[in-house]
Amino acid sequence: MKKKWFYGLFILFFLVSVCACGKTESSSVPEDKSKTEAFTFVYEGKEIPLNGVFSREEYGEEMEYAETPSCAFDGLDKTYRYEHYEITTYPEGEEERILSIYFLDDQVETKEGLRLGDEKDKMMELYGEDGTSHDSFYTYTKGDTQLEILLQDDVVISIEYVYPTE
Numbered sequence: 001m002k003k004k005w006f007y008g009l010f011i012l013f014f015l016v017s018v019c020a021c022g023k024t025e026s027s028s029v030p031e032d033k034s035k036t037e038a039f040t041f042v043y044e045g046k047e048i049p050l051n052g053v054f055s056r057e058e059y060g061e062e063m064e065y066a067e068t069p070s071c072a073f074d075g076l077d078k079t080y081r082y083e084h085y086e087i088t089t090y091p092e093g094e095e096e097r098i099l100s101i102y103f104l105d106d107q108v109e110t111k112e113g114l115r116l117g118d119e120k121d122k123m124m125e126l127y128g129e130d131g132t133s134h135d136s137f138y139t140y141t142k143g144d145t146q147l148e149i150l151l152q153d154d155v156v157i158s159i160e161y162v163y164p165t166e
Helices: 006-017 031-036 122-129
Strands: 040-043 044-047 064-069 076-081 085-092 095-103 132-134 137-142 145-152 155-162
Touching: 044 095, 095 145, 122 137, 122 155
Parallel strands: none
Antiparallel strands: 040 044, 064 076, 076 085, 085 095, 095 155, 132 137, 137 145, 145 155
């Protein structure tokens, strides 16, 4: 059963991740760097890299789709909802690039093995003290990518991969 606070939390994460509300110049991650020094989401054996080019042919038909005018780029930010996660993209010329990947339930996990519902101790075991934290919000950085984790009562309630735009 979905709770209203969960959707409110999603909106908060989305706004923080997407809307710097100022024009930014996007920079491409060199292909070799994105493979070695970046967080990458893997689903059913398929790697989904942040800032990678998005295509429906590559990632399949979504369950739901939404778009909104981008406050950081020219064009539309698009959100593709799949069964267990959402991909948000940003426009770069004629392409869509992956801006964030948000976990919807505990049926998916990070490449390192963290799921929604896991304890803080497991998060710390997997990612250590190297990230930054503010209250119960943790940000881990790898190359040009981030992994954002929110805890409530020392339990993981939100996981999102983010390609920062600034």
